[in-house]
Amino acid sequence: MTGTAASALIRSAPAEPCVPWPRHLLLQDEWQRLAVALTGESTLALTMLWAGTTHVHALFHDQAGQTFLPASVAVADGKYPALSPSRPSAAWFERMIFDLWGHVATGARDERAWLDHGKWASHGPMAARPLPISGPSEPFEFLPSHGEDLHQIPVGPVHAGIIEPGHFRFTAQGETVVRLEIRLGYLHKGTLSLMRGKSARAAARFAARLSGDSTVAHSAAFARAAEAASGAQAPPRAEMLRAVMGELERIANHVGDIGAIANDAAFAFLLARLGWHRESLLRANAAAFGHRMLMDCVIPGGVSADLAPGGTEAIFHALALLEREMPSLIRIYDDYASLADRVVGTGTVSQSLVRRFAAGGFVGRAAGRDADLRRVPGYPPFDRYDVNVPVLPQGDVDARVRIRIAEIQESTALIRQMLTELPDGPLSVPLPMVSGEGFGWAEGFRGDIWHWLRLEGGSIAAVFMRDPSWLQWPLLEAAIKGNIVADFPLCNKSFNCSYSGVDL
Amino acid sequence: MVWRTFARALRHGPATLKPEAIDEDATQALADRLAAAAQARLGRSLSIRQVDAGSCNGCELEIQMLNSVVYDLERFGLRFVASPRHADVLMVTGPVTRNMHEALVRTWNATPDPKWVVAVGDCASDGGVFKGSYAISGGIDSAVPVDLTIRGCPPTPAQLLDGLRSLLEANARS
């Protein structure tokens, strides 16, 4: 049995150097067998799927062995065997790979366009030879729903609030949602292609802008990938400051989102108070590091800004104010039946679906999936701290809020500890201009962020950045099923997936 | 319960932020000029419709802060509305992606005259770091005429308030 297991198939293939896990190169028929064998090995989770001009790559999380397995296949005649029949989470990636690189996933569950809305000057803009547009593109077809008295509600791409654009196609029976299909790609900025050929330092500005709300976490994951690929090591002080900034980012986002969720249930008081705290935290960021959202503060090799004099005090002060008021705000959240009525049992994602998609962050942890990159595979300085990761079984809006409340408390404790133990020393090291390949990761406020890149003579030859939202958006489609249309904003806000992060 | 929080707030007073460089005074001064300009020019409130034409969402987060209790934009008669048909101002972020170009132009067309377009962020000004990408058409002016640009990556709420004031003053003079 083990001889045919998917993970064994990958391990037996020859490997190319990649830090920290060598990347196994499978032949087309081996990849085909892998696609089939995945059905029998549910502990081998698909973390991400991406491509280059000649190969398609996958990163698997071997949850049984607590390790990660990268695998690649060379594209033959523009094709490679699809993974989506055994890993439904591969479907969006396969559509993205076709739109950017032109590689066809044979046997794919879904072959419709994704990022390519027919508005670019060529097909496959990242391919070795992009194809010129030959005529008007086919109109996009949404998935059909069959049944009595169904009606469709199209929403977007321009939404009513101050949020990102995307299209939601609801099929409803009366008030109840029968199907939601999400269509994204409106924010595609060609980020990956702009990064190619640049030095890691120059390309870091794009990683910082993949999803502005996670700028620290994406910058840190990118920096670690660049450091792994070039054999550099950020100094201990930089590692610690990155971690402090990352936890500050987590708290600021959780605080803002909890308020916004309550507001979507017509409970504006929590939004008012938590909005005030968000502002107070952003001001502390500015006082400590010179930027409210900490953009470009984390760079390959280290950090660009040191803690300003008085910065620690500013951060501690903002955290103390938040900590003082949180208990009474949580009590309000707990005490009001009308609020509980909206959030408890709403937008439930099943534990099995979360496991199948290997969804991270509070979406996964609110449905029993105990995963956090700060623990496995871990990264400095978290290897020295005992990070408490809250997990709940329910999978509804309420559980996602409660996970985030618990994470605010945990991050507050971590920041206090880290800032008191901040080591002295340099802020960054220069990256050697070498060739190499590596992964970098960071646990952002949404969940697990993964970056991979290959350097040639110090400049980026290929890169991919995977936001946690890739594995969470599809679960939102499932979470809203059977709920009323009016609860969608609440569900959506409780997921708060990134549009820009997946639109690349 | 909420009353407990209110009672505590009354007893302890507000938990004011420690002042820093750009602060309440500056914000207040800006706000006063803004309020004065709004009255002079329009004598009524101004409605803003925000459109993300390709942003990284960083600009959105700071624009949202204008609605927080700290900045409370509505004090000045400025408010965000849900439909372009109710708007006097389109506040647009991001470089214009090719995939959002049409949606932005349609939103602009749906906004009644007279209307103003405020481009927010370095991306909105000229494409920012995304300049030269196959997937964008450029800054906001590559799709619709722009009346005012507020630079920054992202601009702070204070800079956004400042920008809205200069828009009103400029229009009052014209």
Ligand code: SF4
């Ligand atoms: S200006 Fe900066 S924050 Fe605003 S959308 Fe562009 S990259 Fe993001």
